[in-house]
Amino acid sequence: MNVEVLWSLGDDLPRWGVWVASTVGALGLLEVIYQTRRQRSLRLAVLFTGTAALLLCVMSVLRPARVSSRDSWVGPHVIVLLDQSRRLELPDDSGSSSRRLAARAVLSRLARPSGEVRFTWLGFGSGDPERLPADPGEHGRSVLSDLERALESLGRVEGERAQAVVVISDGRLTHPAGDLEDASLRKLIAGHGIPVHTVRVTDQIPRDASVRSVLATGAAVAHQAFSLRIEVGCEGLACDRLPVHVSELRQGLGPAELARGVAELRDGSATLELEITLDRAGSRVVEVGIEAPPGDRIPDNDRRILTFDVTRERVRLLHIAGRPTYDVRALRRWLKSDQSVDSVAFFILREDQEYPLADDDELALIRFPVDELFTEHLASFDAVMLQDIDAVTYRFAEHLPRLARYVESGGGLILVGGPSAFVGGGYAGSDLERVLPVELNPRLAAFDPGEFVPRVTDAGRLTPVLRAERALSGDEMPVLPGTNLLGPERPGAVVLWEHPRLRTPRGPMPVLALAEVRDGRSIAMGTDGTHLLAFSEIAAKTGGRAYGALWDGLLGWLMRDPRYEGVHVELVRECIAGEATSLRLVGYAQAKSAIEVEVSRLGVMGGVPQHVRVPQSGGEMLTVPVGALEPGGYTAWVRLGTAPPTRFDFACEKAGGAWSDSRPDPARLRRISAVTGGQSVYSDRVEGLRFPKATRVTSERHVTPLLPAWAWTLSAATLLGLHWIVRRRAGLV
């Protein structure tokens, strides 16, 4: 704090007043001198009184005052923007430390008391810059480095503006892009008139091969091929050719290779297009990897694990019925009425041994292309519906293992009852039995013709699968004409309808049950009487709409339509390997029991799932921590009491796109500084940054008049009078 004393004139005196007073005073003085030179007596008295009178007149106008003030010097406001990208976890120039530690060292050096500069410490990443967390361990959680947005945000801040910005980064920014012309770069970031100094934490490119980017050209639609544009890079290693593979990560199975190619690198990079087809809709986790040469220092970026949200134009359904029945008719009519379903149907209208009383040209029947369907075309269907068909008689028992694998790898399966379904169709003990929701006992009779009214289980009341049907029918169900004799439900399966009288060793016999089977789903409908929901006295009360509502729910659940899932599951934030991951559950309020979450890794066989049990809290939204995960694809099963579980697939990467390109970009930082009038320095030269000078700020000011205004006026009047007397005595007028 400094104290300074100055002189001033009257506060209310305009500048022109000073000039007028001074001019008039000077003219008066000239006149007094002139008169004095002409006069022989009393010359000194005239001169003295005249001069004093004029001086006092001028002073009475100017009214001089003494001003004392207290001042302080305020240093320039400088904002430090630290790159919060996870990319700064990559090695620095020393190779033994990280770019993050180098950046922290810069912060420490800047923070040393320099006396003048006032720093604000912010971090930038994907959004507006935020204050740096006090805990350095919390630094660097962003995938992006959007400096453009950060600077734009600073320009919008009200109040004291920064006089300079210091950016600490490796230069591999998301925005502004590195290939911008200077003019464009200046337009983007130099519009605020603030110099941007940049501090480079590394200048050296590490020896690294990586998958730099993966772009899907076109939407991912089930059964339709689309291209992945894959950019790979390699620096400091012997890699003219890099093998690239694309695989889908599935549950309980090894990765399924979708495409493979070789990238021919030129100037350290190459772009490869690989075409892949994902046959299943919903979230699918895909791994894109390279085979890096020896010496690769950053193996974590040799693969990207990405989640594709695969859409479906229409549900492609293979509908095979063993004989024409009313149940087949109802299902056929419903499938054909639904524009979102593309069904390919085969109804067995006669057996081979039957004599049709006609030769082939007189028949409208075609051969059932069983081998072709179950070998060439099976993967092209989203779901298969087998309705009351004998697998042995119609020679597709040999294809049941393939059909089971189809379900395990993501397909949907519905077995609809009738005398030739389940045990009656030769499915007991087959490979297909393992993917059904129920066990089958070949020693039991195939079918019980006794009429019954199915009983809805607690799970059936809870699940959205039956919600629409129950909203129409309520608890009233038609009398069904008979049921297949089924065994108990398999572990993890969910029974929605059960038989009121028939039992299995473990409880009431299931009539309608659902199961998750690795990546696929299956439904067992142990009756051929659901058509009575479309046509019966009970059906008349709902206009037959309950039938469509039932099958809408079943097919929707089979196809993972979110409307039929018990809960919506999402990641709270992007999953980063090694860091705590949480899932957010939305819409679970109706569950009364605890919530169980099971997380298992995709693409591995025999993995041990991780279980989390959360008590019901009664809210609409719940966050469930699932711990720190290794890099990979994961599936989370969320179970609400007895209701069918909800599946959610997600990818977890070490640092995602942040590590995909490990090269620093010091040239970009230099250009940013150049276009904004700042300096670009390496991290060990940070003291060389020049900031604006400090500004003086006055905090206290006292004004004390030399004499009061009346004293000046009185003195001037007195001396003017005295001067007038002296002039009279001297003979002047």
Added chain:
Amino acid sequence: LAEPFAVWAGSGDFPPLTRAEIRRLRQFLLLGGFLLVDDSDPENAGFGRAARRELVRVLPEVPIVRLEPGRLIYRTFYMLERPVGRVAGPPFLEAMIRGPTAQVVFSSHDLLGALARSERSDWAFQVVPGGETQRERAIRLAINTAMYLLCSDYKDDAVHAPELMRRRARRHP
């Protein structure tokens, strides 16, 4: 509403249906029921006319149209050139079509007469003018009608088209 399939057969004119009967029959059809109307006395045609009159009252919004040869009902199991029953009748059936398929089919051929058996299990009526060959065609039409009911428009699916076109070409080179 016990079954979604009903056959309405008879001969001669009959009095108009009551409102309750109309309402019930309309409910049957709107729920998806299938009705085969068979005139047992097609030479007189009184029943057929009366049934058409009443069904227009049941489904006033649905017109009665001809099912000419080549329509789906003639190729749901057997490939048929035309409909026949106990009598040859007109070379077409008639129908009221709601949705993809017909819900009411009118036969003026006494189809059930061609299928009827006596107490001794032999054929109850002679088939004219084609004799047993015509009866065989009538049986095929009955089977086709049953398949039409149960399988709906299954034979219109694209998977059947190439093979059926080849067969048609072989029969009519």
